Amino acid sequence: MDMDTIHVELWLYGPLARYAGEQSQGSYAQLHLDLPAGSTMQDLLDRLGLPAEEKGITFVNGSLAALPGLDSDRAVVLHDGDRVGISHNNSMWPFQYRFGVSLTPEIETTFRERTDRGIHHAYTEPSE
Amino acid sequence: MAKLLRLNMADRTASLQDLPEAYKLLGGRGLSSTIVYDEVDPQCHPLGPNNKLVFAPGIVSGTAAPTSSRLSVGAKSPLTGGIKEANVGSAFSPAQAAMGIKAIVVEGQPAEKGKWWLAYVTWGWSEGQPVVEFLPADEYAGRDLYEVFPELFKRFGKVSIAGIGTAGEYLYSNSGVVFEDMEGRPARYAGRGGLGAVMGSKGLKFIVLDRKGAPGVGLANKEVFEQGRRKLTDALMTHAITKPKGALNSYGTAVLINILNEAGGLPTRNFSSGRFEGAAKIAGEAVFEGNKERLGKELYNHACSPGCIIRCSNTWHRPDGTEHVSCQEYESIWSLGANCGIDSLDVTGELIKLCNAYGVDTIEMGTTLGVAMEGGLLAFGDGQRAIELMHEVGKGTPTGRILGSGTATAARLLGVTRVPVVKGQSMPAYEPRAVKGIGITYATSTMGADHTSGYTIAPEILGVSGKVDQFDRDKATLARNFLEATAYIDSTGHCLFIAFAILDIASGFEGSVEECNGVLGTSWTMDDVGRIGKEILAREVAFNRAAGISKQYDRMPEFMRLEKLPPHNVTWDVPDSTLDAVFP
Numbered sequence: 001m002d003m004d005t006i007h008v009e010l011w012l013y014g015p016l017a018r019y020a021g022e023q024s025q026g027s028y029a030q031l032h033l034d035l036p037a038g039s040t041m042q043d044l045l046d047r048l049g050l051p052a053e054e055k056g057i058t059f060v061n062g063s064l065a066a067l068p069g070l071d072s073d074r075a076v077v078l079h080d081g082d083r084v085g086i087s088h089n090n091s092m093w094p095f096q097y098r099f100g101v102s103l104t105p106e107i108e109t110t111f112r113e114r115t116d117r118g119i120h121h122a123y124t125e126p127s128e
Numbered sequence: 129m130a131k132l133l134r135l136n137m138a139d140r141t142a143s144l145q146d147l148p149e150a151y152k153l154l155g156g157r158g159l160s161s162t163i164v165y166d167e168v169d170p171q172c173h174p175l176g177p178n179n180k181l182v183f184a185p186g187i188v189s190g191t192a193a194p195t196s197s198r199l200s201v202g203a204k205s206p207l208t209g210g211i212k213e214a215n216v217g218s219a220f221s222p223a224q225a226a227m228g229i230k231a232i233v234v235e236g237q238p239a240e241k242g243k244w245w246l247a248y249v250t251w252g253w254s255e256g257q258p259v260v261e262f263l264p265a266d267e268y269a270g271r272d273l274y275e276v277f278p279e280l281f282k283r284f285g286k287v288s289i290a291g292i293g294t295a296g297e298y299l300y301s302n303s304g305v306v307f308e309d310m311e312g313r314p315a316r317y318a319g320r321g322g323l324g325a326v327m328g329s330k331g332l333k334f335i336v337l338d339r340k341g342a343p344g345v346g347l348a349n350k351e352v353f354e355q356g357r358r359k360l361t362d363a364l365m366t367h368a369i370t371k372p373k374g375a376l377n378s379y380g381t382a383v384l385i386n387i388l389n390e391a392g393g394l395p396t397r398n399f400s401s402g403r404f405e406g407a408a409k410i411a412g413e414a415v416f417e418g419n420k421e422r423l424g425k426e427l428y429n430h431a432c433s434p435g436c437i438i439r440c441s442n443t444w445h446r447p448d449g450t451e452h453v454s455c456q457e458y459e460s461i462w463s464l465g466a467n468c469g470i471d472s473l474d475v476t477g478e479l480i481k482l483c484n485a486y487g488v489d490t491i492e493m494g495t496t497l498g499v500a501m502e503g504g505l506l507a508f509g510d511g512q513r514a515i516e517l518m519h520e521v522g523k524g525t526p527t528g529r530i531l532g533s534g535t536a537t538a539a540r541l542l543g544v545t546r547v548p549v550v551k552g553q554s555m556p557a558y559e560p561r562a563v564k565g566i567g568i569t570y571a572t573s574t575m576g577a578d579h580t581s582g583y584t585i586a587p588e589i590l591g592v593s594g595k596v597d598q599f600d601r602d603k604a605t606l607a608r609n610f611l612e613a614t615a616y617i618d619s620t621g622h623c624l625f626i627a628f629a630i631l632d633i634a635s636g637f638e639g640s641v642e643e644c645n646g647v648l649g650t651s652w653t654m655d656d657v658g659r660i661g662k663e664i665l666a667r668e669v670a671f672n673r674a675a676g677i678s679k680q681y682d683r684m685p686e687f688m689r690l691e692k693l694p695p696h697n698v699t700w701d702v703p704d705s706t707l708d709a710v711f712p
Contacts, residue, residue, distance in 0.1 A: 027417035028408035085390035092375040099565025126366035
């Protein structure tokens with residue numbers, strides 16, 4: 001394998017499956033992507049044409065990387081063999097069901113810097 | 129004048145009692161747990177004459193408060209041996225509240241076994257109070273609830289029903305109490321803890337409420353109530369999780385399947401892994417897309433009970449577009465799906481339908497099938513055999529009786545040592561090795577392993593008793609705060625899901641307290657929430673301790689300390705001292 005390429009397993013959920021094109025299974029998509037070494041989460045989104053505002057709860061290797069309204073993951077550098085899971089922005093994960101889960105260092109820093117310490121259920125503005 | 133309605137099944141007499149002064153400000157779980165604490169001998173056999181079954185609507189149930197048709201059903205549990213309140217959304221709750229019945233207390237036991245009764249409760253126009261008639265119900269016994277419910281509605285008209293299926297008749301520790309949903313389906317359950325067996329042990333098959341003519345719930349302060357109702361409604365209508373076409377209304381609670389699976393916290397094949405390769409096929413998004421494909425249009429979710437504006441209950445359809453079942457919710461899809469290695473919504477749908485038809489708790493049933501699979505009774509992933517075994521449960525064959533006895537009992541009989549229970553009740557769909565916080569709740573809840581015991585509550589409220597910091601070392605205080613706040617919400621009659629909105633929108637929380645003040649004439653503030661929750665939990669803990677459930681039962685099963693859970697390869701490592709500090 002080319003040393004300058006990394007392989008990433010990507011799961012897209014709900015309406016985001018359409019960004020997988022023909023590989024969409026309707027309600028989800030599983031993609032195997034080769035990316036240039038050093039690629040970030042933002043590079044991955046650009047490659048898919050997935051607008052940041054559609055992205056919701058996001059995981060890298062099973063660690064929480066982003067919540068809707070708290071996307072601390074854009075600059076995260078991906079590595080060979082990573083599994084990335086991206087949910088749509090109409091997903092949810094109430095705090096009591098994520099209290100004590102594995103976090104990426106970036107989102108942990110984001111939580112620690114906030115006065116609410118990251119315990120809210122939603123970080124998007126309430127809608128009209 | 130609010131009343132307690134006692135149904136004595138020893139001699140089939142009913143009596144109305146003025147509500148004791150001490151119960152005036154209680155409702156829902158606060159009232160059901162207090163009556164069990166006051167009146168039930170903690171040492172009694174749960175299926176003997178000294179247990180009592182309590183039905184209590186919440187404080188604001190029956191009013192115009194949004195999403196408030198919850199009912200608490202309480203007793204000593206045959207599954208855990210401790211106190212139990214199982215909570216359900218149904219028209220039964222507002223109907224009971226409208227009739228001025230703060231609690232129905234079913235007590236005593238008939239000498240004659242094998243005869244079934246129905247308590248028909250109507251509003252006595254001339255008496256100005258509820259009137260009870262006991263009717264023979266043998267004709268409904270031994271039958272599928274999907275056949276029986278339409279017969280009851282045909283016979284009694286527009287009524288509300290609480291009852292049991294064959295599981296309750298057989299006194300299964302995994303039997304629930306069934307209520308009708310908005311379409312009259314036998315699909316809403318006070319499911320956990322085997323309360324159907326308590327009802328069955330008293331020879332009571334159904335309670336039928338006809339609220340026609342009843343006065344409704346009075347308001348002590350209409351202005352305060354209205355102000356609160358508006359604040360809470362606004363919060364629910366705008367929050368991302370609870371608003372129309374939001375997360376719950378679009379995808380239901382099963383929107384969590386893909387999330388927990390990615391997190392490595394979706395218990396799979398009897399808690400042997402935290403990730404299921406077939407998860408995406410049984411997720412809320414798959415329910416939504418599957419219905420769209422089969423119906424040719426988008427289908428959003430419906431209310432399980434009157435007055436709900438969150439509307440998270442779904443309906444699943446067959447390939448030909450006809451209705452299969454309501455409702456495929458997160459815990460049920462998980463327990464009967466991922467936990468059994470089953471990746472088909474048509475199979476989970478059928479299993480859920482059979483749970484409803486026979487009257488068992490879907491969570492406990494799925495975890496029991498999980499240990500049965502591990503014990504070699506059937507293979508992981510064998511949906512067809514699981515469906516056959518569900519019929520055995522409903523028909524009371526020897527194998528069916530083992531499976532109806534709950535996860536811990538089935539595991540013992542099948543020689544399985546990986547037993548995902550706390551205090552005899554099985555764990556729901558969050559793996560505590562991967563989601564440590566919920567593990568503290570599972571371990572310390574007065575109810576046995578329960579995912580609805582410890583909801584996170586507004587930092588503005590918790591600020592009273594300490595800061596809310598997920599990184600703080602003192603996890604015990606945080607867990608206790610969550611348990612207390614949840615006990616309060618369970619008393620209001622609101623669905624616990626209002627917590628999603630009121631955690632983030634403080635005015636919504638104020639509104640829920642003002643609604644209670646409007647009904648009760650109190651002047652509670654947000655500071656009272658913790659106090660009220662604390663009082664409820666103190667009674668529940670005291671009952672359990674007197675029943676012989678000591679602190680040493682506030683523990684995770686040993687296998688979780690010994691076995692590493694993939695994909696994170698983590699064990700349960702929260703120290704016992706943390707668990708002991710929750711209820712010192």
